[in-house]
Amino acid sequence: MDLTKISTREADVLAAVGRHLSNAQIASRLHISVRTVESHVAALLRKLDASDRQALAALAEQARTGRFVGLPVSRTTFVGRAAEVATVESALDKSRLVTVVGPGGVGKTRLAAAVAERAQSRFPAGGAFVDLVPVRTAAVAGSVVQAVADALDVTVGPTQSVERAVFERLRSGRPLLVLDNCEHVIDEVSVLTEQVLAACPQATVLATSRQRLGVTGERLVHVRPLAGTEVEQLFRDRASAADPGFAALPTVVADVCARLDGLPLAVELAAARVAALGADGLLTGLDDQLRLLAGGRGAHVRHHSLRELIGWSYDLLDADERTLFRRLSAFVGVFDLDAAAALSPQATPAEVADLLGRLVDQNLVVRTGPGWRLLDTIRAFGLSQASAVGEQDAIRERYLLWAFATAADVETRLDADWRSAFDGVADDLRAAAIAVGSDPAAHGFLRTLAHLTFAAGRFVEARTLYQAAARCATGIKQGQDLRAGAYAALAVADNRTATELMRQAVEAAGTADLRAEAVVVGVRYNFGPIESATDDQTRLLAEARKTADANPIDQRLAALVAIATAWHEGHGWMPDLDRAREAMELAQAAGDPLVLLAAMDALCNALDRAGATREAHRLAGERLRIATTLPRHDPAAAAEIVDAFHVAPRAALGAGDLPAALALARQAHADDPIGGHPYLQAPRLVRVLALTGDFDEAISRAETLWAAWRRDGNPSMPWMNSALALAGMIQGLRGDPTGQQRWRERALTVAAGSPVVAACRAFADARVTVHCGQYDDAADQVERAFTPFSDQRWVGYARLVGAELAVMADLPDAGDRIIAAEPYAAESDWAAACLARVRGRLGDHAALADAAEQWYRLGARFERAATLALLPDRADEGHAELAALGCR
Numbered sequence: 082m083d084l085t086k087i088s089t090r091e092a093d094v095l096a097a098v099g100r101h102l103s104n105a106q107i108a109s110r111l112h113i114s115v116r117t118v119e120s121h122v123a124a125l126l127r128k129l130d131a132s133d134r135q136a137l138a139a140l141a142e143q144a145r146t147g148r149f150v151g152l153p154v155s156r157t158t159f160v161g162r163a164a165e166v167a168t169v170e171s172a173l174d175k176s177r178l179v180t181v182v183g184p185g186g187v188g189k190t191r192l193a194a195a196v197a198e199r200a201q202s203r204f205p206a207g208g209a210f211v212d213l214v215p216v217r218t219a220a221v222a223g224s225v226v227q228a229v230a231d232a233l234d235v236t237v238g239p240t241q242s243v244e245r246a247v248f249e250r251l252r253s254g255r256p257l258l259v260l261d262n263c264e265h266v267i268d269e270v271s272v273l274t275e276q277v278l279a280a281c282p283q284a285t286v287l288a289t290s291r292q293r294l295g296v297t298g299e300r301l302v303h304v305r306p307l308a309g310t311e312v313e314q315l316f317r318d319r320a321s322a323a324d325p326g327f328a329a330l331p332t333v334v335a336d337v338c339a340r341l342d343g344l345p346l347a348v349e350l351a352a353a354r355v356a357a358l359g360a361d362g363l364l365t366g367l368d369d370q371l372r373l374l375a376g377g378r379g380a381h382v383r384h385h386s387l388r389e390l391i392g393w394s395y396d397l398l399d400a401d402e403r404t405l406f407r408r409l410s411a412f413v414g415v416f417d418l419d420a421a422a423a424l425s426p427q428a429t430p431a432e433v434a435d436l437l438g439r440l441v442d443q444n445l446v447v448r449t450g451p452g453w454r455l456l457d458t459i460r461a462f463g464l465s466q467a468s469a470v471g472e473q474d475a476i477r478e479r480y481l482l483w484a485f486a487t488a489a490d491v492e493t494r495l496d497a498d499w500r501s502a503f504d505g506v507a508d509d510l511r512a513a514a515i516a517v518g519s520d521p522a523a524h525g526f527l528r529t530l531a532h533l534t535f536a537a538g539r540f541v542e543a544r545t546l547y548q549a550a551a552r553c554a555t556g557i558k559q560g561q562d563l564r565a566g567a568y569a570a571l572a573v574a575d576n577r578t579a580t581e582l583m584r585q586a587v588e589a590a591g592t593a594d595l596r597a598e599a600v601v602v603g604v605r606y607n608f609g610p611i612e613s614a615t616d617d618q619t620r621l622l623a624e625a626r627k628t629a630d631a632n633p634i635d636q637r638l639a640a641l642v643a644i645a646t647a648w649h650e651g652h653g654w655m656p657d658l659d660r661a662r663e664a665m666e667l668a669q670a671a672g673d674p675l676v677l678l679a680a681m682d683a684l685c686n687a688l689d690r691a692g693a694t695r696e697a698h699r700l701a702g703e704r705l706r707i708a709t710t711l712p713r714h715d716p717a718a719a720a721e722i723v724d725a726f727h728v729a730p731r732a733a734l735g736a737g738d739l740p741a742a743l744a745l746a747r748q749a750h751a752d753d754p755i756g757g758h759p760y761l762q763a764p765r766l767v768r769v770l771a772l773t774g775d776f777d778e779a780i781s782r783a784e785t786l787w788a789a790w791r792r793d794g795n796p797s798m799p800w801m802n803s804a805l806a807l808a809g810m811i812q813g814l815r816g817d818p819t820g821q822q823r824w825r826e827r828a829l830t831v832a833a834g835s836p837v838v839a840a841c842r843a844f845a846d847a848r849v850t851v852h853c854g855q856y857d858d859a860a861d862q863v864e865r866a867f868t869p870f871s872d873q874r875w876v877g878y879a880r881l882v883g884a885e886l887a888v889m890a891d892l893p894d895a896g897d898r899i900i901a902a903e904p905y906a907a908e909s910d911w912a913a914a915c916l917a918r919v920r921g922r923l924g925d926h927a928a929l930a931d932a933a934e935q936w937y938r939l940g941a942r943f944e945r946a947a948t949l950a951l952l953p954d955r956a957d958e959g960h961a962e963l964a965a966l967g968c969r
Contacts, residue, residue: 087128094121098134099141103777105965115967131253133784140206140254149201149257151210151232153194160318161311162192169196169302173203173257173285176300177278180263180288183304186346189289190261192304196287197259204285206254209233213262213270215413215508225269229258237541241793244276249792251281263290271296306343313338315345319352320360329360337364346456350391350445391462395445401428405436406445407472410463411480414508415452423483424476452505477516484513485526492529495536495714503533514546524553528562535569536714538754543716544569544578551589560590567602568716572723572754574761574798576606587621593628596621597641601679604648622649640667640676647683655690655871656683678708678721685728689873694735694908701725701732705745709752719754726753730765734772735874737911739939742769759789764804771807772911774942776815776966783808787827795830802832803841803875813849814943815967821849840875843868847882851889852947852968859890863898877905881915888922910939918948926952943968 097107104118131137172179181189209232216224235246263270271294320327341347408424422433440446467473517523531546547566551559563586570579583599629642647660661684668680681704688697708725711718726749733742746765763786770779809824843865866883880902887895906913914935921929936945949959
């Protein structure tokens with residue numbers, strides 16, 4: 082991000098955008114017009130190559146803080162390496178890929194961290210320091226890119242690949258990505274690096290590895306062992322930390338450092354022994370071992386030297402210490418004392434604690450926060466030793482037993498303080514999941530891990546784990562796993578996957594309950610074309626009904642069949658009202674809250690279809706209150722919670738209750754399990770903001786919605802269309818026909834031919850025409866506004882504005898249109914206010930004043946201003962407010 086390209090005023094505007102101020106707020110603070118602010122924002126988008134306003138805000142934050150995540154914080158001083166730091170910095174100026182290569186233990190990580198810390202001002206877009214140690218094996222496809230995604234904290238959409246999400250983050254500005262410890266996943270790192278360099282033209286990659294990546298354009302910086310005064314300074318620094326009273330003759334220190342071959346890790350391991358042996362004792366103890374350290378054989382001499390150094394430390398251990406060390410090498414991440422004891426069941430916890438303390442003293446185990454961990458190279462050595470003595474199978478068995486028990490224990494704490502406990506062991510639990518494969522004995526563990534992962538908000542990963550659990554099971558258990566995976570998919574609106582997993586669940590378990598649920602999922606969540614046969618749904622429903630008829634005491638099944646019938650016999654998202662009422666009665670008798678919520682949703686949609694929008698609004702609010710009492714860690718419950726947050730603000734809009742719709746939309750942003758999703762929740766706010774007159778925020782969120790949806794590959798979600806149509810309405814009201822047409826085309830793209838969103842588009846077009854007073858095609862627009870619509874939520878809006886347009890255009894059927902629109906005023910506060918204005922346009926000035934008051938109560942700023950402009954004594958006030966909104 083080159084800030085030199087922008088003016089001082091543009092910099093002020095950028096900073097204000099970074100504080101998430103609207104254009105009107107920026108204009109007020111900088112004492113300029115809204116139009117001027119819009120012009121500056123457009124210039125900033127172009128000059129800084131930002132895709133939308135959200136990207137500008139991110140760039141403003143980066144310019145202010147220079148965020149760089151994951152940078153290791155060391156508790157020891159960085160000794161020497163001034164020349165190497167300068168060399169790496171120079172290489173970064175000349176190449177977008179720099180790889181720091183050298184033997185294990187030579188200090189590549191520490192050098193890269195020092196360079197990254199110094200380079201933050203040169204990479205204002207920030208970046209991340211990604212430790213690839215937890216990525217256990219390159220055999221697990223996508224492990225490296227997932228680690229990068231986790232470090233960058235990117236949000237992955239339901240149909241978006243992890244790679245695409247990472248690339249999108251790294252395209253913004255000029256970021257630096259540090260990939261540390263690449264050697265064990267070299268192939269995957271090489272592929273990912275090549276993709277990053279191609280897809281993100283301003284990104285720079287700094288890697289550390291024991292070998293080059295082999296990517297075109299790679300510049301290598303070789304790190305050599307420390308020598309001379311630098312290595313002696315490092316030894317003295319670390320020895321003094323281990324023994325504050327450390328003192329030794331310069332010749333002894335020089336001799337020790339020479340025998341350690343200048344490797345920083347070797348120096349630190351040796352210095353840690355000073356407190357116990359003293360410098361002279363250490364020098365004596367190194368006699369035999371350091372011959373090997375100085376004279377390793379083979380192609381990779383330095384690698385051999387490091388292994389021999391760790392081997393020397395290992396040989397200094399007694400038998401019990403060695404045994405525990407080999408066992409602890411099973412852990413990928415941080416472990417606690419209980420975990421260490423679990424791998425040594427023959428020892429008491431006190432004995433394990435004593436041995437663990439000795440290993441820490443000898444720098445073979447690192448104390449970190451609440452637990453301990455092994456450095457990667459030391460851990461690899463421990464694994465090789467376990468294999469050499471034939472213990473690897475026994476250690477693996479105990480490790481898996483620990484993982485199984487730990488996951489089960491954390492699951493029992495889901496309603497309490499569990500998250501930190503899970504995060505502390507998540508890496509090891511994932512590693513255990515990879516290790517068990519499809520072993521039937523691991524079914525319970527995999528299902529538990531899937532549950533915990535879902536509770537942690539990693540819905541896509543949870544779905545994958547539920548599928549893995551299903552591969553370890555058969556029959557009812559397999560069906561339950563697949564059902565849970567389906568609901569995990571629904572939580573992020575991945576209805577295609579959910580439909581397929583429910584189909585598999587029916588095949589696996591074949592219960593009547595699953596058959597009925599499969600029909601409900603296949604119809605209720607059908608956001609667009611789904612490759613599923615209607616004949617199959619009809620067959621499943623018939624089979625479920627037959628079982629229900631044969632078991633009249635099973636009230637839950639009866640309710641599920643009734644819900645499935647209501648959806649199946651309805652039209653699209655609009656279930657049959659009589660069937661829905663019957664399902665509601667049965668669900669209330671069944672006593673299952675999830676079944677009740679599903680029945681309430683069916684009835685809410687049916688009421689909407691019947692035009693009973695006030696009752697639908699009331700029912701949706703009641704459903705949301707019930708849903709929010711359910712456990713969010715349960716996939717089926719979470720899916721209902723997500724849907725309840727989706728329906729409640731939509732139903733409030735259907736009833737014209739803008740204050741409730743706005744409150745619900747903002748509540749959803751904070752409390753909905755997917756509230757932070759880049760576009761699944763955005764339409765709720767865009768719709769209501771457009772109707773309340775918060776135009777700047779509405780457009781900003783619509784731009785973000787559109788960009789994120791496009792990045793995800795245009796998934797089928799036609800219900801988002803209304804938000805884009807209203808963004809077009811805003812541009813039309815502001816006298817920007819080009820912008821209006823652009824948003825209309827976007828709305829049609831999202832709709833993908835779906836008829837259920839036509840009413841909102843008809844309303845938006847007619848509202849612009851009423852405001853702008855261009856009535857050439859008014860008759861056609863009025864006709865479209867009174868067309869029969871399959872989605873009733875926007876019909877009242879379309880009908881009332883259509884009647885208003887008929888009056889304004891002096892159409893001969895205006896009176897008939899008013900009569901046809903009047904019933905909607907009884908079901909919608911917005912429609913009632915609009916009807917009052919229509920009557921006011923016919924000469925009833927008291928009705929105009931009443932309409933203005935109603936708009937005020939609804940918080941409809943634009944509509945109130947447009948109404949005030951019609952009142953002779955308040956016209957100036959109305960025009961001023963319209964101007965403040967950017968409207969004529």
